[in-house]
Amino acid sequence: MEFRSGFACFVGRPNAGKSTLTNALVGTKIVITSDKPQTTRHAVRGIVNRPRGQLVLVDTPGLHRPRTLLGQRLNDVVRATLADVDVVGFCVPADQRVGPGDRFIAGELAAVRAPVVAIVTKTDAASREQVAAQLVAVSGLADFADVVPVSAVSGEQVDLLADLLVGHLPEGPRLYPQDVATDTDTDTRISELIREAALAGVRDELPHSIAVTVEEVLPRDGRADLTDVFATIHLERPSQKGIVIGHRGSRLREIGTAARPGIEELVGTRVHLDLHVAVESDWQRDPKKLDRLGF
Numbered sequence: 001m002e003f004r005s006g007f008a009c010f011v012g013r014p015n016a017g018k019s020t021l022t023n024a025l026v027g028t029k030i031v032i033t034s035d036k037p038q039t040t041r042h043a044v045r046g047i048v049n050r051p052r053g054q055l056v057l058v059d060t061p062g063l064h065r066p067r068t069l070l071g072q073r074l075n076d077v078v079r080a081t082l083a084d085v086d087v088v089g090f091c092v093p094a095d096q097r098v099g100p101g102d103r104f105i106a107g108e109l110a111a112v113r114a115p116v117v118a119i120v121t122k123t124d125a126a127s128r129e130q131v132a133a134q135l136v137a138v139s140g141l142a143d144f145a146d147v148v149p150v151s152a153v154s155g156e157q158v159d160l161l162a163d164l165l166v167g168h169l170p171e172g173p174r175l176y177p178q179d180v181a182t183d184t185d186t187d188t189r190i191s192e193l194i195r196e197a198a199l200a201g202v203r204d205e206l207p208h209s210i211a212v213t214v215e216e217v218l219p220r221d222g223r224a225d226l227t228d229v230f231a232t233i234h235l236e237r238p239s240q241k242g243i244v245i246g247h248r249g250s251r252l253r254e255i256g257t258a259a260r261p262g263i264e265e266l267v268g269t270r271v272h273l274d275l276h277v278a279v280e281s282d283w284q285r286d287p288k289k290l291d292r293l294g295f
Contacts, residue, residue, distance in 0.1 A: 012091030
């Protein structure tokens with residue numbers, strides 16, 4: 001039996017379910033999720049092992065019409081990824097009508113050399129009639145290699161999708177050891193877990209303004225069971241600081257409490273999380289600040 005290996009990426013408008021689907025396929029949480037658009041900012045790689053192949057998933061930001069330099073750079077990440085992968089998954093949610101954003105992405109994908117599999121996501125949030133209608137609507141956007149409905153939440157057809165994607169890969173050996181779930185470095189994963197916690201419950205205009213950097217991850221002297229993590233939450237305007245810190249630091253403590261379990265699972269010890277908040281004026285539009293924050 002031939003073995004296949006290669007790279008795949010999911011594209012779709014923001015909040016189309018790409019990150020949740022990536023985590024479901026990998027079988028563990030490697031990508032943060034949120035109902036806020038543009039949650040994913042880095043091309044995160046997750047490894048999916050199947051009997052007939054190994055699929056390396058690159059989770060990309062949502063492709064969109066950019067309004068800031070950050071938005072342009074996120075689109076550049078998507079386009080660079082599309083040029084390198086062996087198969088593309090185009091995600092369209094079942095519970096939302098096909099719109100201009102989907103047609104914009106379908107047009108972008110027309111120039112991609114790799115086969116494109118259309119994926120109708122979030123089928124658990126739609127009726128059978130809605131799913132059937134969406135499959136017809138999505139099929140009308142382009143001539144796709146496959147069209148498949150899935151639910152990352154219930155797991156319905158997730159294994160089928162994995163095998164379909166593997167079937168489009170070239171023959172080749174494993175690219176990663178079988179026990180590896182991601183090649184994203186620990187500091188990036190910690191910063192993303194903190195940003196996920198910070199995104200929860202904030203107003204719509206704030207999520208784009210939040211970035212997180214990890215300054216240090218250090219084992220506590222004389223304590224093999226404790227790790228100190230020092231991180232900074234970066235915002236764009238002084239007025240946002242009070243929202244994130246909260247009354248007498250209550251919101252910042254909530255962020256730390258929500259982020260800590262995931263970080264402890266990642267580093268394998270208990271964690272003391274030291275969070276600070278800083279203002280980087282208009283960082284989304286400043287090339288030097290974007291570089292410093294890792295974009």
